[in-house]
Amino acid sequence: MKRIHNYIVIEISGWERERFVNLCCRRGITLYNCQCVKETIRARITRQDYFKTKELRRKCHVHIKVLKKHDIEFLFARYRRNYSIIAGFATAFVLMFIASRFVWSIEFDGNYIYTDYAMLRFLNEHGISTGDKVKSIDTESIEKAIKDELSQVTWVNVRIEGNILKVSIDESKADELHSTTNDGNIISGYSGVIEYIITRSGTPKVTVGDEVSEGDILVENTLYVPDDYEENIQQFQTQAQADILIRTQLSWDKEINAVYADKIYTGRKMTTYAISIDKYEISLGFPRHLKEYDKVVNEGNIKIGNLIALPVSVQKITLNEYKENEAEYSEEEAAAILNEKAERFIKHLKENEVQINDYHVNIERSGDKYIAHGDIDATVPADFDVRKVETSDE
Structure with missing residues (x-):
């Protein structure tokens, strides 16, 4: 049986319905899937043939009821006065297709040291921003740039999902970092006492309990290997690597206007x-x-x-x-504000793997300002940069 896609389902009723079907066949009007349903005949007919049956219906005194219209032309006929709806759907589809060719959102995951704003600014400096074509973005080059230029990133994955650029990273903890000079030595960032040292590569110059000053070499980038008779010593250059903790005194200063x-x-x-x-x-x-x-x-x-x-x-x-x-702060109000800032600074230190042994904050008024000074007894990694915490606390 021939299959048609654009058709009308009709129901023929009347005493001469069989005659109507026969006349349709003689006139070349094709009826498909004819079925007798009670005292009616149901069939499928094309839209063009349907309009040819007008004279035959009058001659045979039959009534035709349209049960279903399966034709795109009927759909357009129904909305012939509302073409704006069809145009709206078509325009929306085109706009969605065009929008899918560009990156309209950048999302970051796993970043704590580097904020979303800092990561977004880094991508902008490398020519990556929202509105770029998806095909023009090289995810491998972005990964390489992040690994090479962001020292605290240990793993990175850049991918495009739909039209969203997603950047996932892992960051190293503070006690996993190593402060080195250009020649590969590990140097001390603080003056204090060595409380812990594990050397992975290089030659340690200090031991637990030694007092050190800022800038001292803690681990040298040279390996000394003696021969079997311990007479001739060979030297090998390497990159010094170690975990070192120093007990030191940190200072914290903050001021606010009294008015x-x-x-x-x-x-x-x-x-x-x-x-x-x-x-x-x-x-x-x-x-x-x-x-x-x-x-x-x-x-x-x-x-x-x-x-x-x-x-x-x-x-x-x-x-x-x-x-x-x-208005003017009272001494109690100023002390509450500055103590809150000090507590926030201490919290940020702890989040960066700094052990706080003891601290004291002194607050006094000087002219039109309240000034706070804090002395902090802390155990920090040798390479820890307290300035990063002070900047994030602003």
Whole structure:
């Protein structure tokens, strides 16, 4: 039996329905899949043949009921006055296809030392940013650049999923790092007492309990190998590697202004929205009646599933109006603020594998400032850079 794809399912009723079928055959009008259902005949007929049966229906006094239309032409006929709907779907499909050819989102995973902002800036410096073509991104070269230039990254995987560039990294811990000079020696970053040393490569110059100063060589990059008679000693150059902990005294200083601008919120709020398309932003409202305000932005990217990120994000912006009045910290308020900063600094040290033995913070007022000074008894890796913690604590 011939299979047709564009057809109409009809139901023929009336006393001369068999005659109608016979006349259709004589006139070259083909009926498919004819079935007798009670006192009717059901069949399939093409759209063109359906309109040819008008005269035969009148002659045979039959009634034809259309049960189903399976034809794309009927679909267009149904929406002939709403072509904008079809055009909208077609436009959306084309835009989705074009958007899938570009990277519209960059996601990072496993990074703690290097923030998302720092990683994004690193990629931008190497010519990688949102809006780049997927085919133009070389994931292997990105992996190599990250390994070569970011010293604390031990493993990296860069991949493209849909139109999302995903970067996964592993970072070394503070006690796994080794501070070396250009010639491969391990040098001390602090003055103090050696509490722990395990040498993997090179010749140790200190032992547990030795006092060292900042800049002293702790492990030399030379191996001394004597012969069987311990007369002739051969020297081999290597890269010094060791885990070393030094007990030392760290200092911490912070100051705040005694006079500050106190924000008094008026209670007036305004909520507005904005649409961000790649690097462009379209605001849907303006804070016309608010003079000074805080802004809280909640942004959500539009995604189709988990792999396709559209270059469009919607922002909900909440504005809280305030007025500024000049105020002055009391000694108790200043002490609370500075002690909180000190606690946060100590917390960051512990997160970087620094052991805190004891610490003391002294706070005093000098002119129009409150100044805090902290003395910290700590055990740190020989190569630990406390300046990184101070920077992250700002």
